[in-house]
Amino acid sequence: MVLRRPINMSLVDISKIFSMLQPKDEEEDDGERRELSQAVSNDDDKLLAELLSQERYRRFINSRSGWGIPGTPLRLAASRGHLRCLEVLLARDAEVDSLDVKAQTPLFTAVSGKHLDCVHALLQAGANPNGSIYNNCSPVLTAAREGDEDILRELLQFGAEVNARSKVPHWASNASACSGPLYLSSVYGHLDCFKLLLLYGADPNYNCTDEMLLARIKQPKTVLEMCLRHGCGVEYVQLLIDVGANVYLPTLIIEKTTKQNEAVELLLKERACPKTLMSQCRLAIRRYMRMANKMHSIDRLDIPPILRNYLNHMT
The missing domain is CATH 1.25.40.20 (Ankyrin repeat-containing domain)
Incomplete structure (x- = not known):
């Protein structure tokens, strides 16, 4: 009895998870989900746009479907790197931060798939650059x-x-x-x-x-x-x-590796020699910029280029 209980509980939990992934009664479709997913899988942006021009397809634009990790058409486009389909979906107001069953957003899947163009498009559309708080x-x-x-x-x-x-x-x-x-x-x-x-x-x-x-x-x-x-x-x-x-x-902790010994020597040298006034000024300015959440604005400061480069540790 004691040994079986955890197994039964696990089966119940699994059943609940699968029931959550099933479409609700009012969301039953006649293949619209599959057709949308197929258009995205084939990177057929023209067909996708044609489908989404019809209300019976448009109401499923944020519905999760598919095996493995069920997700929205936008997630599928982001994970495959299909930029044209992704742009069609965003233009039709697809939910940009929709979550899959692993609490991953389309942006997260685009980053994982190394699809820079999709990452840029999603961020431009207002995707949260930090992903989901639940992931x-x-x-x-x-x-x-x-x-x-x-x-x-x-x-x-x-x-x-x-x-x-x-x-x-x-x-x-x-x-x-x-x-x-x-x-x-x-x-x-x-x-x-x-x-x-x-x-x-x-x-x-x-x-x-x-x-x-x-x-x-x-x-x-x-x-x-x-x-x-x-x-x-x-x-x-x-x-x-x-x-x-x-x-x-x-x-x-000194170990017998050449790389580490060189790094330790550099660290010990820094401990013995204080920073120059110029270096301390750079740190103070960057600290202020960070506190003001303006680190990205250094390149736009109205100062000589040589000073901007110095603040950016380019000289």
Whole structure:
């Protein structure tokens, strides 16, 4: 009896999930869903537009269908990278942030599929650059992990949270704090994404601005520590130093690897030599811009190009 109960409960739960995915009585169709999905699958934007000009098809534009991960036609277009169909659906007022059964938005699936043009179109149409609050991951985390610099830049330009972190349970707090986009881009060796995140104001110490979360962790690992542990090399450490990472925070654990030794030497040198006044001015200006949520506006400042380049760490 005791052994069978969890199995029965699981079957009940599965039945409930499948019942939720079935169309409601008032949504029963005569194949309209299938035809819409087929048009999107074939990237036939002309047929799709013709179908959606009819009310009997238009009422299913936001209906979920399909096997595997049932989703809307917009999700299907985004996941396949079918830009023309995606634009037709958006022009017919398809719900831009509709969720599939995994709480993923069309934008999230476009990012996962590396479809930059679809990502841009969805963001232009008002898609939330942070994805869904109900999903444990986010578009920024995915792009940082995969090393998609162009997609990551697109997300950040549309206001995505640069200190995004996965929504893991409270008991896994340490893993949660160490799973921001900076951590991921460094561990997976995506230097361009790492630099881009820092330029858009990612916190260089913990990549986490949740003070309550950090307070629950006995020894949170800084981004510098993670870079040293994973042998990321001097480029990562130099970038962190340049954007104002606290060089006194990490506990140094010396291992016999050339890359790490070079990075540690750089870190120790920075501890011994304070920053120049010019560097401190740059940090102060960038800190103010970040607090005002204006990091993306540096390129539009009415100052000489050489100063704009300096603020962007290009000189």
